[in-house]
Amino acid sequence: MRKTHPIIASYIPVVEGLARTFGEHCEVVLHDLTGDFSSTIIAIHNGHISGRQVGSPITNLALQSLRSAKDSDEDFDLNYRNDTIKGKQIKSSSIFIKDEQGAIIGSLCINLDITHLAKAQAMLGSMMAVEDKRGAQKTEENFAPTVGILMEQIIEDCLKRTGKPIALLQKEEKIQFIHLLDEMGLFLIKGAVQHVADLLDVSKFTIYNYLEKKSPQS
Structure with a gap:
């Protein structure tokens, strides 16, 4: 030995x-x-x-x-x-x-x-996998503490897409803006139509009329 x-x-x-x-x-x-x-x-x-x-x-x-x-x-x-x-x-x-x-x-x-550990990693990878079905127009999810803040976040996001402040929007741009807000689901919120009408300095009837028109970007 x-x-x-x-x-x-x-x-x-x-x-x-x-x-x-x-x-x-x-x-x-x-x-x-x-x-x-x-x-x-x-x-x-x-x-x-x-x-x-x-x-x-x-x-x-x-x-x-x-x-x-x-x-x-x-x-x-x-x-x-x-x-x-x-x-x-x-x-x-x-x-x-x-x-x-x-x-x-x-x-x-x-x-x-x-x-x-490898099996656990594979399982965690599967659980963490996400699918992006929204493409380039993906909207970031906002966790607003109040419905008022939620509406403002949606409005701000849509204004960024138009590229202009509200005061400079022409009629066709306003129609596009209204349709963007509608696509974002803003008008499902009670009082949203009146709130947007006040922002654009138009009547609720005008908002509904814009919604009936075809969006210039569609």
């Missing part, structure tokens, strides 16, 4: 600490890479995620990362997707452990099972 390097041994409590911090969906593994790669795991918590235990070997991807790290002096390989465990979505990170001379002697690996 090989002796564990003191630096690697110092990470054994870290394995348990991380696993207990992040819970049962987080597998934390400590590899001793100083000897035979056929049996590298010296500590593991939540091994049910990958089905491994103490004495299990390093993975092929870990071997590849180790080979790459030796050439580039990398210290870690973080947040990569791991689809090697059937039926699970795993987010993995590997941190390389080095000795006093900078040689890689071990690795601390974290495999987070995000399968349930």
Whole structure:
């Protein structure tokens, strides 16, 4: 039985600490890479995620990362997707452990099972999806505290669409303005017709007459 390097041994409590911090969906593994790669795991918590235990070997991807790290002096390989465990979505990170001379002697690996999180994300995405069926003429929804403020908001929005203040509206523009207000549902509000008539300095009869005319923009 090989002796564990003191630096690697110092990470054994870290394995348990991380696993207990992040819970049962987080597998934390400590590899001793100083000897035979056929049996590298010296500590593991939540091994049910990958089905491994103490004495299990390093993975092929870990071997590849180790080979790459030796050439580039990398210290870690973080947040990569791991689809090697059937039926699970795993987010993995590997941190390389080095000795006093900078040689890689071990690795601390974290495999987070995000399968349930991915399903929850998809469900939330579906719940948050919206459809814009109003096109370019979309109207922002206003949450007015009173009906009076609601009417003023609608009137202001329609005036912005005409591009002119009330005092400068010509007859055809007034007709267009009235039709815009009607499309916005303003005249469903009790007293709205009289309010608009007062704004335009016309009679209620004129408002109704404008509504019967075809809008210049239609």
